[in-house]
Amino acid sequence: MTTQGREHGAEQVRTQTRGGEEAPTPPGVDEIRASFQRQSDPGFARQRSRQARSARGGLMAAGAVVALVCLTVAVGQLTSDAQAGAGTVVYGLSFASAGLGVELARRGRTRLAMMAVIFAAAGASLADALS
Secondary structure, eight states: OOEEEEOSSSOOEEEEOTTSOEEEEOOOHHHHHHHHHHSOOHHHHHHHHHHHHHHHHHHHHHHHHHHHHHHHHHHHHHHSSSOOOHHHHHHHHHHHHHHHHHHHHHTTOHHHHHHHHHHHHHHHHHHHHHO
């Protein structure tokens, strides 16, 4: 017969076999989580928070620059005497994508924000080729 019991204070589960020997079993998810949470390191948490804030700020700045360039070129094309074509539409879509990237970065969705900014920059490059 196999029985399992926990020792209080030590996060280890022991299994008794028929011969009376105790063989340690790996700790469960709850035990690992509890031991990790006891190892609080405020410096580590502050560093991660600074890195996340820096990433959000950098993506917001990059998205704002791409959006400003797209908006400036699109408005320039609309106010000129030349006929507005597909390039102007693509610049507008790129502006929208860059604006979305800024908002996603502000909300902490940095991966999606990076994708939106990259799509905006690629769209601006495509619009430049179309114009």
